[in-house]
Amino acid sequence: MGNLDSSQHKQTLKDLKKLQTNRSGYRTATHLITGHAGLNHHLHKMTVTDSPICPSCETEEETVAHFLGQCPAHALTRMELLNTYQDSLLNIFKHNNILKIIKYANKTGRFQTEEIIYTTGVT
Numbered sequence: 001m002g003n004l005d006s007s008q009h010k011q012t013l014k015d016l017k018k019l020q021t022n023r024s025g026y027r028t029a030t031h032l033i034t035g036h037a038g039l040n041h042h043l044h045k046m047t048v049t050d051s052p053i054c055p056s057c058e059t060e061e062e063t064v065a066h067f068l069g070q071c072p073a074h075a076l077t078r079m080e081l082l083n084t085y086q087d088s089l090l091n092i093f094k095h096n097n098i099l100k101i102i103k104y105a106n107k108t109g110r111f112q113t114e115e116i117i118y119t120t121g122v123t
């Protein structure tokens with residue numbers, strides 16, 4: 001993901017501890033941090049989806065970097081919650097705490113599909 005300074009790592013760890021009682025939020029954070037998310041890029045590698053292309057914009061592979069910082073279909077939501085229309089993955093994590101990033105992910109609705117969890121094993 002790039003280089004975050006030690007204070008950012010410490011804050012992310014504190015925020016993750018807050019999420020330990022919120023399984024859904026903790027799961028979303030873990031998926032976004034590791035890249036093993038229920039996004040088409042990862043699901044395509046697992047042969048669960050036919051294509052790695054983003055279903056929201058249909059222009060690029062749906063990686064975590066695309067989902068969090070590049071997808072034009074989520075630009076307004078990104079601006080509302082992360083104060084940017086488009087940014088790099090490193091900058092998204094540098095300038096926003098994990099709780100705001102989870103709020104953004106939840107508002108897009110992209111991680112709300114229980115069917116994906118059931119069929120892929122990505123929990």
